[in-house]
Amino acid sequence: EVQLVETGGGLVQPGGSLRLSCAASGFTFNTYGMTWVRQAPGRGLDWVSIIDPSGTYTYYANSVKGRFTISRDNARNTLYLQMNSLRAEDTAIYYCAKKAGAGSSSSRWFDPWGQGTLVTVSS
Amino acid sequence: DIVMTQSPATLSVSPGERATLSCRASQSVSSNLAWYQQKRGQAPRLLIHDASTRATGIPARFSGSGSGTEFTLTISSLQSEDFAVYYCQQYDNWPPYTFGQGTKLEIK
Numbered sequence: 136e137v138q139l140v141e142t143g144g145g146l147v148q149p150g151g152s153l154r155l156s157c158a159a160s161g162f163t164f165n166t167y168g169m170t171w172v173r174q175a176p177g178r179g180l181d182w183v184s185i186i187d188p189s190g191t192y193t194y195y196a197n198s199v200k201g202r203f204t205i206s207r208d209n210a211r212n213t214l215y216l217q218m219n220s221l222r223a224e225d226t227a228i229y230y231c232a233k234k235a236g237a238g239s240s241s242s243r244w245f246d247p248w249g250q251g252t253l254v255t256v257s258s
Numbered sequence: 259d260i261v262m263t264q265s266p267a268t269l270s271v272s273p274g275e276r277a278t279l280s281c282r283a284s285q286s287v288s289s290n291l292a293w294y295q296q297k298r299g300q301a302p303r304l305l306i307h308d309a310s311t312r313a314t315g316i317p318a319r320f321s322g323s324g325s326g327t328e329f330t331l332t333i334s335s336l337q338s339e340d341f342a343v344y345y346c347q348q349y350d351n352w353p354p355y356t357f358g359q360g361t362k363l364e365i366k
Contacts, residue, residue, distance in 0.1 A: 170355075172302075180294075180302065180345055182355040194353040230301055243349035244292040246304040246313065 137161040137247055139231050144252030151221050151256070157214040157231030157249055165189070165209035168234035170245055171216050173227035173254075181227070184216065188238060199225075221256045228253050260284050260348050264358035270366040273336050279361045281329040281346035290350035293322055293331045296360075297342045305344075306331065333363075341365050 143155040157169070170185040184195045184205040193205050204217040214231050228251040236242025261284040271277045281291070289309040294302040304313040306322035309329060319334045333340055346358040 179359045180296075180347070180357040182353075182357065185353070185355070196354050235304075235307065242307070243290070243352070243355075244304060244307045244347065246307075248301040248303070250301050 137233065139233065139247065139249030141229065141231050141249045141252040144229065144254045146255045146257065147221055148258050149222060149256055152217070152219045153221065153254060155216040155218070155229055155231075155252055155254070157216075159212045159214065159231075159233070162233070163237075164207075164212040166237040169207060169214045170232050170234060171205060171214075171229055172232060172245070172248070173225075173229045174251075175224075175227045178227075183229070185234070186214070218254070221254075223256050226254060226256045259354055260287060260351050260356050262346055262348055262356050262358035264344075264346060264361045266361060267359070268362045268364060270364050271336055272366045273338060275336055275366075277333040277336055277340075277363055279331040279333075279344055279363070281324075281331070281358050283327045283329075283348055285351075286326045287348040287350035289325045290348060291322075291324070291329050292347045292349065293320075294345045294347065295340075295342050296345065297339075302345065336363075338365075 138160045140158045171183040186205045190207045202220045206215045230248045230251045232245035232248040235244045235246045263282045265280045291309045293306040296302045310322045321332045343360045
């Protein structure tokens, strides 16, 4: 069974940093792209970033470009999101999800999703 | 960026009845569209991909249709566990991947 478990959320002051982790199991981690999607309280889903299986290619939403860095450790089956220069508007539950298809597959939807970790940016 | 617009924002339907949710893309996304269900306090769950293909384990009462810019999620004979928020997402032209704002399906 595929499992994704996010950790690392918490309360941080504006301008601060936080690193989220997503521990993956139940599939061959190094053959799938992985993504982060966030959801502000009471709001909809907002795509943040995606990384290819090898970690070579990364893409970001304009709202986080230059502040967030996605990475992965395939030896540890773990996905990361380094978040710097945090703003109040970054407050959200952050979900990691697996891209459905392996490698460069056209199966680009997200399945499954982890349970999420809450990031609160406030002074 | 492709903008996804869902309607209605809230849909009130009685158990056992049919629900029809709409999703419109600002430009064609071919059939590269997914639907997700999110229950309160839970992560989103994939229902439909490629506009009309049910994900593994999804009941047959869920069906998706459409292509290009107009899409529909239909839930026939609503069960109590179906009352949730539903999101559409395009994965045709990325980045960014974009989601609709969601339709809340509530009990009438």
